[in-house]
Amino acid sequence: MSIPPPADWSRLHHAYGRATDVPGQLAGLADPDPAVRHAAVSALTGNVYHQGTRWPASAHVVAPLVTLLDTPGTPDRVTVLRLLRAVAVGDLPDDRLPFDPAQAFAEADRIGPADERAVIRVLFEEDDPDLDSVADVADAVALRWAADAYRAAARHTRSLLGLLPDPDPTVAAHAAALAVWYPHLPGLPEALTAVPHDRTPARASANLALAHLPGPLTRAERGALSACLGSPDATVRLTAAIATARRRPTALPDEALTILVHADAAEVPGSVPGWSRPLRGHTARALRHLGL
Template sequence: MLERLDDIDWERLGHAYGTAEDVPEQLRALRSPDAAIREKARWQLYGNIFHQGTRYEATAYAVPFLLELLADPATAEREELVGLLAAIAVGYDEQWLPDGLPIAEHRQQAAGGAELLAAAPHPGDDDFDEDEGDAEYLASLSEDDQDRLYTHVVVAAYDAVRAGVPLLRTLLASEHDLELRVMAGYALSWFPEEAEGSLPVLAGAVTEALEVGATAADGPDHTVLAATALVAIGLLGGAPDPALLDDRRPLVRWGAAIGLARAHGPRADPAVAAELLGWAGGESPSDDRVPFLDGDLAGFAGQALAQLGAGRTVETFDALLRRIPAVSGVEALHVVGEALKLAFPGGALTGDVPFDALDERQRRLVRQLADHEQVWRIDGSYFGNFRLLIGEYGLPDKYVTLRSYAGQG
């Protein structure tokens, strides 16, 4: 296993912390009998070949070995490897939901990037700066060329994972490990170019999961598999069975509504909007068994409502405002982010706009943000990412300042 690792000249490949010579040891550690060693290796790989969502030249080279490990039933925590592979393929899924990954656009943006990467200095080259890496080379490129180079690296990593789509289908269809099957379905949703082969497997998983859920008195809850596969079907351009909107199981109705909103958009049945509005404006907690948006079911529902068109704007905005008192941290980014889009369709405020000059919808949102301090917080502290989100719309980015702006300070 992993015999071909030594065939790669890792010392000439870069990742977040320089040369990738440490990657083979980390990949081998994923086979360790010690769970702590395996966990550390995954943490290290997330940090170097997928550093805060960034992919590197070494990333694509590591993927075939991750797939080799995934294919072996003796490998522990295979669901974790699928999660890493999906992250390598798409980055953070919040960037692309609810519409799915625009891979065709990425391929266009990557044109010419391979040549730029080949011309870049690599570790071991005479012109490679051990301290600065390829920073000088990148600085010599135009912004467009920098984008081409990086997008090429991203697409190369994506295509390396795409080679594992047949394996992911097999895992979804034949494995008994529910969590592994869920992660395989999630990963398949990001490869629209492979939709023709993936949609029947996902549909089969839905049927099986619903049958198991209807007959099993105890044991694992297969509705999470059904819901994940239903969302994946929508992201790949398919359409779930509308009859599932009447299913007695809430998670199944959620997945069907998400998938149908993606499939039909403004033409979706009113029952889709009704289901999504119930989730978006309710107080349902997240369910981290569902991989999309880290299980933020209400946040995903709020995003999916936007696919139903302008005719649902008023209802959607009202639902999002109702949800605000129940969220904080990352969930607040999803809910308030969608509300801001609806309240400020023209983008950020310009100049010093007094509160009284805002329109009614904007004032309602600002008041809600001023009334609920917890929406600004994560783990008891003010959340920097949330402040950045508020500031992007030209609003005061501190809670006390926003309260004063709204006349509530």
């Protein structure tokens, strides 16, 4: 389906109808008043990410969100990144990594403009909507909207790489956690490897991202993770061990195995910013990957 110009919000729909209120909500994300920003986040999330569902308008908020991230002085950039992640990836769990968009969205690609128009008409335009009339395509149409949002974000992944060295380590952590959903992004492994070892939580998130990339570790990745295994920070050490176990299971250094095996006895932080799975969950998955 051809995408209307981003400014023509009246032609787009979100969860509650025409998307004419979206530009004001996007502007509210940059407002100096925290209350205005909070209201904008709440409204925009409900509109373009309603209960995990993306809508025709969802793909069109990606570029404005990236512009906010690229603009110096934008407040609450972590919140903007969380919203971008919700729009681009939705509720997909990290066990879908490494992510294969062609496989994930295969069913969506059979959907044509007529199917989308039929669903929009039933949801928003008919006084007595007949939901059964679109039951056979509704799920695939929703998947198509999710695919459109994912692909819209793919056009801006260079901006995500630019956030990995951000002075705010929490911003960098969220950027790494989102960038890994685009595993074939040129320069991604190098950018993740280059995150300084003393920048927790950015380094910890970069380690988890490296854990979920396809293929064996490169020499540079091995070097970075090996250095992290000796970090004074427990989170950096553990995430490095997780990444090494996931990507190099047949040649795991003893140091990494020791860190993983003794993680239960250590004080392990709950989670790394940008990742919903607790670190203990990542550790358990790494041990299972090793057959332990």
